[in-house]
Amino acid sequence: xxHYGLGFxxxxxxxxxxxxxxxxxxxxILQECLDKNLKPDxxxxxxxxxxxxxxxxxxxxxxxxxxxxxxxxxxxxxxEEFDGIVSGVASFGFFVETVLHKCEGMVTVRDLSExxxxxxxxxxxxxxxxxxGKKFRxxxxxxxxxxxxxLEKRQLDYHWVQEDGKVALDxxxxxxxxxxxx
Numbered sequence: 001x002x003h004y005g006l007g008f009x010x011x012x013x014x015x016x017x018x019x020x021x022x023x024x025x026x027x028x029i030l031q032e033c034l035d036k037n038l039k040p041d042x043x044x045x046x047x048x049x050x051x052x053x054x055x056x057x058x059x060x061x062x063x064x065x066x067x068x069x070x071x072x073x074x075x076x077x078x079x080e081e082f083d084g085i086v087s088g089v090a091s092f093g094f095f096v097e098t099v100l101h102k103c104e105g106m107v108t109v110r111d112l113s114e115x116x117x118x119x120x121x122x123x124x125x126x127x128x129x130x131x132x133g134k135k136f137r138x139x140x141x142x143x144x145x146x147x148x149x150x151l152e153k154r155q156l157d158y159h160w161v162q163e164d165g166k167v168a169l170d171x172x173x174x175x176x177x178x179x180x181x182x
Contacts, residue, residue, distance in 0.1 A: 022051045067154040070103040074156055075149040081161055086140040089127050091120040094136045096144050096158055105156030107136075107144065112160060136160075 003011035015023050025047065032038045041047075084096035093108035109118045109127065116129035118136075126137040136142070145167050148157035159167050 020051075020055070022048070022055075025051075064154060068151065070101075071149045071151050071154055071156055073101065074103050074105075074146055075151075077146045078149060079146065081143055081145045084142050084144045084158070086136050086138055086142060089120065089125055089136060089138060094127055096142055098144070103156060105144070105146070105158040107142075107158050107160045111157075115160075115162070 012026055025044075029038070082098040082100055084098045086094050087097045087104055088095035091109075093106050093111070095104055095106055097104045112118055112129075116132045116134060118127045118129055118134075120126075121128045121135075124135070124137065126135045128135050143161040143163075144158035145161055146156065147159050148155075150157070161167050
């Protein structure tokens with residue numbers, strides 16, 4: 001495959017062989033090259049695909065576990081407001097990571113509908129309000145309110161808090177929202 005950024009047609013990277021089996025494989029191949037005893041391994045493609053598949057599954061499991069713990073943690077903050085940074089935008093809303101806890105949740109365009117109708121501007125990587133021109137871009141600082149923490153779905157729902165302190169969607173109107181226990 002090579003390395004696009006470095007402009008190399010052939011490229012290999014590895015870390016300490018105690019961490020990842022593919023690194024052990026690379027070390028063995030390099031040793032065979034140094035010993036001038038490189039033997040073709042007909043199953044190398046299969047081994048590489050297997051390792052890549054297992055590594056992807058491990059990363060997915062790690063992300064799912066981390067997200068579960070984030071949602072579990074944020075349940076205690078239902079109804080509370082936090083500063084956050086927009087970490088992604090999509091046609092259906094924008095993702096926000098809280099500054100204090102680094103927990104990512106979603107503000108949906110449906111929840112913004114009382115403020116404005118938002119459309120994705122793909123060229124600008126932004127959600128743009130059709131009437132107001134209000135933009136939400138990656139890296140923007142925003143204030144959010146934690147309105148739902150669904151462990152089963154591993155999902156945090158936030159509502160955007162406008163600069164004047166109003167929540168874009170009144171929490172009492174939201175469906176299926178678990179209010180903070182007192």
